[in-house]
Amino acid sequence: EIVMTQSPATLSVSPGERATLSCRASQSVSSDLAWYQHKPGQAPRVLIYGASTRATGIPARFSGSGSGTEFTLTISSLQSEDFAVYYCQQYNNWPRTFGQGTKVEVK
Amino acid sequence: EVQLVESGGGLVQPGGSLTLSCAASGFIFSSHNMHWVRQAPGRGLEWLSFISPTGNVIHYADSVKGRFTISRDSAKSALYLQMDSLRAEDTAVYYCATPLNPTGDLCFYWGQGTLVTVSS
Numbered sequence: 001e002i003v004m005t006q007s008p009a010t011l012s013v014s015p016g017e018r019a020t021l022s023c024r025a026s027q028s029v030s031s032d033l034a035w036y037q038h039k040p041g042q043a044p045r046v047l048i049y050g051a052s053t054r055a056t057g058i059p060a061r062f063s064g065s066g067s068g069t070e071f072t073l074t075i076s077s078l079q080s081e082d083f084a085v086y087y088c089q090q091y092n093n094w095p096r097t098f099g100q101g102t103k104v105e106v107k
Numbered sequence: 108e109v110q111l112v113e114s115g116g117g118l119v120q121p122g123g124s125l126t127l128s129c130a131a132s133g134f135i136f137s138s139h140n141m142h143w144v145r146q147a148p149g150r151g152l153e154w155l156s157f158i159s160p161t162g163n164v165i166h167y168a169d170s171v172k173g174r175f176t177i178s179r180d181s182a183k184s185a186l187y188l189q190m191d192s193l194r195a196e197d198t199a200v201y202y203c204a205t206p207l208n209p210t211g212d213l214c215f216y217w218g219q220g221t222l223v224t225v226s227s
């Protein structure tokens with residue numbers, strides 16, 4: 001199975017600052033990579049798919065990049081509602097696999 | 108409005124069985140791929156299983172292969188997860204999910220989850 005490794009595990013950021021999250025795949029997943037946001041007590045939400053396409057209704061401050069094995073999610077200016085856990089997921093191979101998550105917390 | 112409502116969670120002893128259900132509405136269930144995903148306490152999301160619209164394509168995570176069985180009933184717009192030989196490490200909130208497009212890959216719409224606790 002493809003192992004997805006996210007870094008860092010925790011990111012401490014002040015509101016208004018930029019956050020950069022990384023995701024690495026153990027083998028190429030082409031651009032079949034999605035980013036999810038997950039808040040406690042809520043269902044996860046798709047932010048980005050195809051490595052760089054924002055899902056409907058997702059603010060422009062969220063952007064994704066990368067292909068192959070290296071991917072990045074950037075939040076350009078963190079808002080209070082963005083503090084959450086973020087997961088990457090590959091959907092290139094079975095089984096589908098998630099990264100272990102990056103928690104974005106208030107600095 | 109797309110709605111996915113999981114049920115069937117609860118307390119079960121190690122080695123026991125449980126069947127989860129996911130009631131779907133607001134979309135053409137019979138055309139949609141469906142997934143199960145779980146989150147153990149303090150852990151991340153773990154993809155578990157996939158079933159195609161007709162049920163002819165099924166995939167499992169290695170951690171549940173041979174113990175869990177996914178199925179669906181289009182007449183009832185329902186998705187199921189039969190869980191056998193349960194272990195303490197299967198304790199988690201279980202979510203069903205479906206893509207935005209029927210044959211898509213993403214877990215776009217999610218239910219709110221049902222908690223399964225495996226303990227003696």
